[in-house]
Amino acid sequence: MNKAGLFIICAVIALAAPTAAQTQRYNLGHPATPEKIRELDISVAPDGSGLPRGHGTVEQGRIVYQTLCANCHGDRGQGATHYPALVGGQGTLPSKNPVRTVGSYWPYATTVWDFVHRAMPYPRPGSLSANETYAVTAFILYLNGIIDEKAELNEATLPRVKMPNRDGFVGDPRPDVPTRKLNK
């Protein structure tokens, strides 16, 4: 092999080595400041991390609900043809006609807060304040008999609410149908 060939092989190895490494860095992207992260980070975990400070009562939630939610979900959360019921269905999950609602199915109260805050009310998602979200979450949980009419929810009490179907979920057992080998 001549020198030029050897040089090319060495150059290829030198160029290839960094891409083979698992943690190649390219110095692209700019730092996300704590302020920027606070501005964009709206996610809430089941232990309540991510919940902003705030509070709302069932009574306050009743007003928010009647103003912004009842038009689609019904005045008592019963739903309508094209809009899901938010209330009812507890005890129906093993039946032929299960009714899956926030009350009967959703395992975490924090999920209700997170979803209402980011995606509701349907025509104007994300328009509720933190206090309005605590309030309307409280009202929906009250309609489901999960919290008391006098209750107030805040960033400390919401994660402690135990939902009726909290333990109703199991892992994915698939493949769940006996795998047959082809018979030829």
Add this chain to the structure above:
Amino acid sequence: MKRRRLTRRAFLTTASATLAAAAIPSASSQELGEPPRPYGERSPFEQSARFLPPSITPASSYSKTPLQDMFGIITPSGLHYEVHHSGLPEIDPGTHEVMIHGLVDRPLIFTMDDLHRLPSVSRIHFLECAGNSGGEQIGRPAANPQRSHGLLSCSEWTGVPLRTLLDQVGLKPDAKWIVAEGMDAGRLARSIPLDKALDDVLVAYGQNGEALRPEQGYPVRLVVPGWEGNVNIKWLGRIHVVDRPFMTAYETGHYTDLMPDGTARQFTFVMEAKSVITRPAGGYQLSGPGFYEITGLAWSGRGRITNAEVSTDGAKSWLDARLNEPILPKAVTRFRFPWWWHGKETSLQSRCTDETGYLQPTREELVQVRGLNATDHYNGIKIWYVHEDGKVGHE
């Protein structure tokens, strides 16, 4: 407006040329055609379209791919299925950013220019909505491939491996999951295990050789190969690296399958091996006894398809179909099967096997295990019925 006029004129010209050709051969055959145009459109004779259900909440709805009209394995971008929950956002790529933060050493924000500069890959993968063909499971078979299986499409995706982006921010030891979030009005978010994020997930900006369509997440989305459509977050704006799933609405209240005993499965990410005959299929009219090529699609979220079989005699016998190259992991594979119709009533069905050895089950086998309350992640065999008059239907 100009393009619309051109198209209409092209149609009239072509139509009159056809008529004239029949009446007075060659009289108008030398008229000049249309000049080139900056962005091509299909022939006005081609009318295949997505199916849109009537909806009183059109911003939270879906459209289905006309599988019966498709050739090959790539879905034209304009016919790719879509499901969205808060409408299509219009996003300026010049200002769009993707932020990665949480359990990382260096939280970073990437512009679209940053993403385009990073090492990229192109891969062909299917996307399938978890609810695709769910009506079949509960005993409401749909009348044609579009209605029964049209929440399935397959594209070539180009982008940056998510692993590359996670290398840029550096993962802390307790990082176990990510929460990916879209910048649609409802900020749709899903939790994805870190193992998958580091395996084959793409942060994609390209679809079939051009930029993503808005319906598919323009300017940038996640492609999570083989997993239910909903986790393939569109209009990606934020990746939060965390130590556990955040239990968002679309991984608790929805896309969890309710079993007969009242428990529900979570997380049911993988779309299992499935196939469907797309032609001749429901809605097709056989024009008489004789030769027809049967063709369809097979796919598996666990890898490559290794076999597709067709039965034309009510599942009494199964014969191997020919698999068309390329056969790619977590992509649809086109199969073809020669068939002579003798003019009698029969049924047509397909089943596939993937590289794990898993054979697509019948509906009855699935219902026995999963009951009738689960409608997501259904992958049973689809049967088309051929009637004596040549009509093919779902019953």
